[in-house]
Amino acid sequence: MKDLYYFAAWTDSGCLLGCDHHHQTVASAAACISCGGAYVIAVENGKYRALNNVEEAEFQKAMYGTEPVQAETAQRGLLIQVSAFIRIQVEPKA
Numbered sequence: 001m002k003d004l005y006y007f008a009a010w011t012d013s014g015c016l017l018g019c020d021h022h023h024q025t026v027a028s029a030a031a032c033i034s035c036g037g038a039y040v041i042a043v044e045n046g047k048y049r050a051l052n053n054v055e056e057a058e059f060q061k062a063m064y065g066t067e068p069v070q071a072e073t074a075q076r077g078l079l080i081q082v083s084a085f086i087r088i089q090v091e092p093k094a
């Protein structure tokens with residue numbers, strides 16, 4: 001069984017912040033989001049990764065109930081920024 005959990009993440013003044021929980025589902029992590037522009041990050045076997053298509057759909061459903069094109073586009077743009085930031089933070093330790 002793979003080690004997988006999710007946490008809510010957001011940026012503030014250029015810093016990546018996130019909740020300290022190990023959410024078992026995307027919807028649970030999404031419920032933890034309390035501000036706009038936040039996202040859910042998956043942690044699989046100790047490594048950060050973006051949500052896959054199934055998880056992304058679950059996130060959109062949890063956040064919006066539907067999949068509005070504009071919101072989805074905005075969230076994907078944020079994900080790219082967050083992913084790039086995590087990569088910078090993680091690589092020196094690897």
Ligand SMILES: [Zn+2]
Nearest residue numbers: 008019021032
């Ligand atoms: Zn949380």
